[in-house]
Amino acid sequence: MKAANSKYCQCLYFSSNALARKIEKLANDSWKKVGLTPSHAYLLMLAIEEPGIQPSVLVKQLLLTPSTITRLIEKLEEKKLVVRTTEGKLTNVYPTPKARALLPDLKDCLNHFYQNYSAIIGKEESARLVASMNRLVDKLPT
Amino acid sequence: MKAANSKYCQCLYFSSNALARKIEKLANDSWKKVGLTPSHAYLLMLAIEEPGIQPSVLVKQLLLTPSTITRLIEKLEEKKLVVRTTEGKLTNVYPTPKARALLPDLKDCLNHFYQNYSAIIGKEESARLVASMNRLVDKLPT
DNA sequence: GCATTTTGTTTGTATATACAAATATCACTT
DNA sequence: AAGTGATATTTGTATATACAAACAAAATGC
Numbered sequence: 159m160k161a162a163n164s165k166y167c168q169c170l171y172f173s174s175n176a177l178a179r180k181i182e183k184l185a186n187d188s189w190k191k192v193g194l195t196p197s198h199a200y201l202l203m204l205a206i207e208e209p210g211i212q213p214s215v216l217v218k219q220l221l222l223t224p225s226t227i228t229r230l231i232e233k234l235e236e237k238k239l240v241v242r243t244t245e246g247k248l249t250n251v252y253p254t255p256k257a258r259a260l261l262p263d264l265k266d267c268l269n270h271f272y273q274n275y276s277a278i279i280g281k282e283e284s285a286r287l288v289a290s291m292n293r294l295v296d297k298l299p300t
Numbered sequence: 301m302k303a304a305n306s307k308y309c310q311c312l313y314f315s316s317n318a319l320a321r322k323i324e325k326l327a328n329d330s331w332k333k334v335g336l337t338p339s340h341a342y343l344l345m346l347a348i349e350e351p352g353i354q355p356s357v358l359v360k361q362l363l364l365t366p367s368t369i370t371r372l373i374e375k376l377e378e379k380k381l382v383v384r385t386t387e388g389k390l391t392n393v394y395p396t397p398k399a400r401a402l403l404p405d406l407k408d409c410l411n412h413f414y415q416n417y418s419a420i421i422g423k424e425e426s427a428r429l430v431a432s433m434n435r436l437v438d439k440l441p442t
Numbered sequence: 443g444c445a446t447t448t449t450g451t452t453t454g455t456a457t458a459t460a461c462a463a464a465t466a467t468c469a470c471t472t
Numbered sequence: 473a474a475g476t477g478a479t480a481t482t483t484g485t486a487t488a489t490a491c492a493a494a495c496a497a498a499a500t501g502c
Contacts, residue, residue: 164363165346165349165361169414169430170417170426171323171327172363173430173434173437174320174323176363177320178319178320179363179460180437180440181312181316182313182316182317182488184313196313197488197489203307212450212451213452214449214450217450219306221318221321223489224451225451225452225453225489225491226488228453229488229489230488230489244451247498248497271313278439279439283432286432287432288311288312290429290432291316291318291319291429294421294429295315295318295319295322297421298323299326339458354480354481355481355482356480356481365459366480366481367462368459369481370481371458371459374482386481388466388467388468389466389467389468389479390467391482
């Protein structure tokens with residue numbers, strides 16, 4: 159059924175969740191090549207760009223909760239893509255050489271994903287939509 | 301951090317998920333009064349409006365997978381808000397009197413949620429955003 | 443300098459959702 | 473009428489995320 163025909167299509171909860179689920183599926187496909195979920199991949203790319211990045215910074219960048227960030231890092235550690243060091247109450251996350259070697263593939267996935275959804279909905283419309291969604295995210299309480 | 305400052309703020313995956321998570325939180329608050337999550341509440345309202353509604357119809361209305369619909373119904377059954385009857389391969393979902401008695405409260409929650417986010421982002425902007433999100437949902441593959 | 447509060451991170455637990463497979467029923471074709 | 477494919481639903485399992493609490497370390501106030 160088209161969202162426009164759903165009983166609750168005018169509800170922001172319904173629309174935003176339906177959209178996020180569909181986009182997530184699309185993104186999962188794009189990142190399947192590197193065997194990561196989009197969230198793991200984004201976190202990893204941040205760690206590669208800024209080695210030693212701290213969970214608290216990742217929380218702010220990815221707009222996820224601290225516990226979720228910890229869980230994401232754990233999984234990347236299992237996959238030998240990052241290592242964690244602790245000094246005092248702070249933790250630093252460093253990419254491994256394996257992760258650095260993966261960077262081109264990660265960028266390919268990002269690009270593939272972008273090309274994919276751009277082809278479906280158009281670059282202008284998606285850019286506009288992303289902009290209004292971000293504006294809304296910023297207005298909503300944390 | 302503002303979404304606009306995040307490294308991946310221009311990515312549809314990031315924006316749509318961040319938005320959905322924040323909206324979900326807002327919605328959870330609104331529906332806390334009836335002790336249901338928004339998904340359960342929407343399903344229940346559909347069952348009240350159309351007694352005997354089948355899971356396959358709920359799948360199309362809510363844009364969720366069949367297994368998720370089954371799980372949502374199970375929980376509503378535990379809470380004695382719906383009953384399921386099976387004839388052949390079809391299942392019918394009926395609201396209980398308890399659910400019918402709850403309907404005004406459900407509508408209050410829906411309204412509370414709407415007022416809540418409208419106050420934050422404005423009725424026009426939210427309406428526009430919902431419209432473009434729905435358009436996108438319809439364009440994306442199932 | 444000690445007590446209290448704040449901050450950063452992790453852990454235990456819960457939940458919503460999905461995928462894949464199982465199951466059961468129905469429809470259709472010959 | 474029997475077999476085959478399609479459809480509806482459920483079940484087993486996995487996963488991403490969150491909340492609340494625990495914990496450790498740092499900062500602050502007196």
